[in-house]
Amino acid sequence: MIIKKLLAPLVNNKILKEAEHCYIASAAISEPAFDLLMSNLPKHCNVDIVTGFDLPIHPNVLWKILKKYPGRVTLRIFTRNVFHSNLYIFDLPFRKRTAFVGSGSLTLGGLKDYEELSYKIDVERNVEDLKAWFRSYFDIGIDLSEKIIKEYEILYPSIVARDNAMKEDMKQLTDLITGRFNLDDKRLSKQYFQTDDYSTLHNSKVSLNTQLVHHERVMLRNKLLELHEQLKSYLHKLKLYENDDPEQIVSSLDPMFHYEHKVKAMRLAYGRSKKELEDHKSKLTDLVNIQLVLKSQEFGINLSLGNPNSGSEDREYFQKEMNSEEYRKKFYDLLKGLGKGYWVEVAGEKKQADSFEDEQALWNFTNADHLQYTFIIARSYAANDPEIAADTIITSIQKEIDKLIHLYRILKKS
Secondary structure, three states: OEEOOOHHHHHHOOHHHHOOEEEEEEOOEOHHHHHHHHHHOOOOOEEEEEEOOOOOOOHHHHHHHHHHOOOOEEEEEOOOOOOOOOEEEEEEHHHEEEEEEEOOOEOHHHHHHOOOOEEEEOOHHHHHHHHHHHHHHHOOOEEOOHHHHHHHHHHHHHHHHHHHHHHHHHHHHHHHHHOOOOOOOHHHHHEOOOHHHHHHOOOOOOOOOOHHHHHHHHHHHHHHHHHHHHHHHHHHHOOOEOOOOHHHOEOOOOHHHOHHHOOOEEEEEEEOOHHHHHHHOOOHHHOOEEEEEEEOOEEEEEEEOOOOOOOOHHHHHHHHHOOOHHHHHHHHHHHHOOOOOOEEEEOOEEEEOOOOOOHHHHHHHHOOOOOOOOEEEEEEEEOOOHHHEOOOHHHHHHHHHHHHHHHHHHHOOO
């Protein structure tokens, strides 16, 4: 039987509820999907899992398996080749067994959100063959340990950064294929940023530093500086300040100073004053700051808690303050008040800002933050969005910063 959304039969047919033992081979595991699995399985049901580290798996779920479910959940890591198999086998009452083999990994995307394909098998002989296949990988896998998780934690931020960069590249490609982004769109003629500006950040140029490409980046920098001049007095009234070095108000034009040596975005950043930065002995973007970002297909407004592996003061302050119920509620209310279109990224995970059920859910999500990761609250505009037309972009930016400034102030350590 063909199954499109694997979670449906697992829940609706009471397979999880009645399972006596569960065997899972998965290319990836996410914490929400693992929690969903364990919350639906009976407490007497043991779980054997084999996976690889070929796709990102958040260290939190590994620690949870090791510390919260010792003796009940056994996870082994297959290391001899790329592991991209996805198989679910359930031992059920009265010696019944059922299995699902397909493309869906143990993630919410794999179980219910993405376009996956699974096939249900309940012929005893066939299920036994699949269990033998599972055992052949599980038995030679390496047992999960504290040492493995600690080593993996060191590498995880760079794994996530590469994975996110790949996803962003694929989104750009998909937008071009489907026509959602079109440099020939006539509507761009009314926009502040036009065809030539987006073309400067095209994939074919991001790694180049030729005289011609550099000239294009200079022209784009000048346009960003023009935007800055129109916003400067408004921003200063909010005590948001640009870099005191005029040459660094716009991010670098040199690929050497960008991730993967690719100029995929150019930005303006605003935060503490020169004196405040000297007191904190930090750079502007090492601490909480608000950014205006142009990418190859969109314009964005970001509230960043600081660059990865840089200043820790604001992050440590935020984590400490989140222990207060009053602070959590204030942060939650301000985040929800941003409205639709905003999202939050913590440790490589993205969620819509209005998707958190309550303060606790938001706290659980932000607890994953670490100095090595990106932490941003952001929204973006399509290139042809009327909100960033030449005659509306200043008003649009001010409207959004009027909302973000309240979050900026509570995230900022005095």
